[in-house]
Amino acid sequence: MADLRINLAGIASPNPFWLASAPPTNTGYQVQRAFEAGWGGAVWKTLGDPIINTSSRFAAVHFNGQRVAGFNNIELITDRPLEINLKEIYETKKRFPNHALVVSLMVEPKREKWHEIVKKVEAVGVDGLELNFGCPHGMAERGMGSASGQQPDLVEAQTMWAKEVAQTPVIVKLTPNITDITSTAKAAVRGGADAISLINTINSLAGVDIDTWHTIPHVGGKGSHGGYCGPAVKPIALHMVADCARNPAVTVPISGIGGVSTWRDAVEFMLMGATGVQVCTAAMHHGFRIVEDMIDGLNNYLDERGLASVTELTGKSVHRYEDWGNLDLNYAVVARIDTDTCINCNKCHIACEDTSHQCIERVTNAQGEAILQVREEDCVGCNLCAIVCPVEGAITMVEVQGTEAPMTWNERQKAVAELEGGPGPNKKEAV
Ligand SMILES: Cc1cc2nc3c(=O)[nH]c(=O)nc-3n(C[C@H](O)[C@H](O)[C@H](O)COP(=O)(O)O)c2cc1C
Ligand code: SF4
Ligand code: SF4
Numbered sequence: 001m002a003d004l005r006i007n008l009a010g011i012a013s014p015n016p017f018w019l020a021s022a023p024p025t026n027t028g029y030q031v032q033r034a035f036e037a038g039w040g041g042a043v044w045k046t047l048g049d050p051i052i053n054t055s056s057r058f059a060a061v062h063f064n065g066q067r068v069a070g071f072n073n074i075e076l077i078t079d080r081p082l083e084i085n086l087k088e089i090y091e092t093k094k095r096f097p098n099h100a101l102v103v104s105l106m107v108e109p110k111r112e113k114w115h116e117i118v119k120k121v122e123a124v125g126v127d128g129l130e131l132n133f134g135c136p137h138g139m140a141e142r143g144m145g146s147a148s149g150q151q152p153d154l155v156e157a158q159t160m161w162a163k164e165v166a167q168t169p170v171i172v173k174l175t176p177n178i179t180d181i182t183s184t185a186k187a188a189v190r191g192g193a194d195a196i197s198l199i200n201t202i203n204s205l206a207g208v209d210i211d212t213w214h215t216i217p218h219v220g221g222k223g224s225h226g227g228y229c230g231p232a233v234k235p236i237a238l239h240m241v242a243d244c245a246r247n248p249a250v251t252v253p254i255s256g257i258g259g260v261s262t263w264r265d266a267v268e269f270m271l272m273g274a275t276g277v278q279v280c281t282a283a284m285h286h287g288f289r290i291v292e293d294m295i296d297g298l299n300n301y302l303d304e305r306g307l308a309s310v311t312e313l314t315g316k317s318v319h320r321y322e323d324w325g326n327l328d329l330n331y332a333v334v335a336r337i338d339t340d341t342c343i344n345c346n347k348c349h350i351a352c353e354d355t356s357h358q359c360i361e362r363v364t365n366a367q368g369e370a371i372l373q374v375r376e377e378d379c380v381g382c383n384l385c386a387i388v389c390p391v392e393g394a395i396t397m398v399e400v401q402g403t404e405a406p407m408t409w410n411e412r413q414k415a416v417a418e419l420e421g422g423p424g425p426n427k428k429e430a431v
Helices: 028-037 082-095 111-122 152-165 181-190 231-245 263-271 281-286 290-304 347-355 384-388 409-419 425-430
Strands: 006-008 011-013 017-019 041-047 058-063 066-073 100-105 128-132 170-173 195-198 202-204 226-229 254-257 274-279 332-337 360-364 370-374 395-400
Touching: 006 274, 011 100, 017 290, 028 041, 028 082, 028 290, 041 082, 066 231, 066 281, 082 100, 082 111, 100 111, 111 128, 111 152, 128 152, 152 170, 152 181, 181 195, 181 231, 195 231, 226 231, 231 254, 231 263, 254 263, 263 274, 263 290, 274 281, 281 290, 332 370, 332 384, 347 360, 347 384, 384 395
Parallel strands: 017 041, 017 274, 041 100, 100 128, 128 170, 170 195, 195 254, 254 274
Antiparallel strands: 006 011, 058 066, 066 226, 202 226, 332 395, 360 370
16 A cells, blocks of 8 residues: 655654644634544634624535536634634644644734644644635635735735744645636745645635526625535636646645545646645535545555556646646647447537538448548547547547647747847847
């Protein structure tokens, strides 16, 4: 069995699966039950000045029979007094000394506020702190959460204030409600962060009830923007994690968050640069015991690939994630249909005919049967037919020899500039 232990910026954990700061980590009772179930770590529900939450506060997007494809909330930080949380954090750490217990914090962007909360929380014995610069609703209106997390200067300053007194590692949790995630990731690094975690929730409105015309959810007939998470946000989170991981100025480890529901999701986040992952929606949907499948699945995967430690996954795919301008424009694939497994449903033909390049034809084979065939010279290799095909393996995308030598957009621009005698990048470099 592979070694599942991780160490995120000095925070040791028996496995890479942590619960994210959210309802599953609201109390000592819950976090202790989660550790018993197998979770390697937990980030305690964000502490700060006591908050009154709204009722109701959750909503979900169900898509085509899939329940909770996305999850939306207008909940804020903890609604329990600081002293009670601190007492339970102390008891939990004492009972589970080898699990990772990180506490999430959010206070006003004032130096003395950060000093005060950091000292109070560290006094009860925690493994690390996570600064929540992410909540897109409620706290943002008070200048906290994503309101400060969208401003690199404030991220840097607040991280620095926390670091001035912190004895344990400081993780900065980033908001995805920003154009360039690396701007705040770099600010966190400049402020002295030991690690970053991402993503927090995405600004959203879950829906509108077409019978009552109320927003979903609504509070006495009024709604407000909330935070979106769950499986639907995974691609966004994965991109942001990868974007940070490949940026040379983001020099700290990453805790990946956003739509992680299975061990496979966790592997993808780790390949794209995360040291470990955090989970919220999947635990809320299915309960703490999903971690058993996550641990088993990850163990089997690592064993099958002959990997001794989960840490060997971290960052292995980052170098494959490039700017568009560095992709080979002359690389080519085409679709091939396996007529033995094809059930002749015609979905690929419709997709290509209506919305791609009109190159799947109905022809008659030697036995006089009608079959579908790709006119390869016109196929642009868009993948659409393979995506809509309901039969696994009936359409394969096959690499074909291009007629031109490999050339990226950036190389092409450079060559064009040189041909035109303009100030191409080469010339600039030479100067
Ligand atoms: C109901 C709810 C409450 C949350 N509260 C917090 C919070 O207090 N602090 C925080 O940093 N993130 C909070 N989050 C965000 C999660 O920690 C996590 O970043 C986000 O849900 C993405 O992960 P997921 O797709 O696994 O749910 C909350 C999420 C939900 C759904
Ligand atoms: S890959 Fe795209 S262009 Fe080629 S056959 Fe399929 S749908 Fe048509
Ligand atoms: S979508 Fe798949 S199964 Fe349907 S006709 Fe095309 S190749 Fe055959």
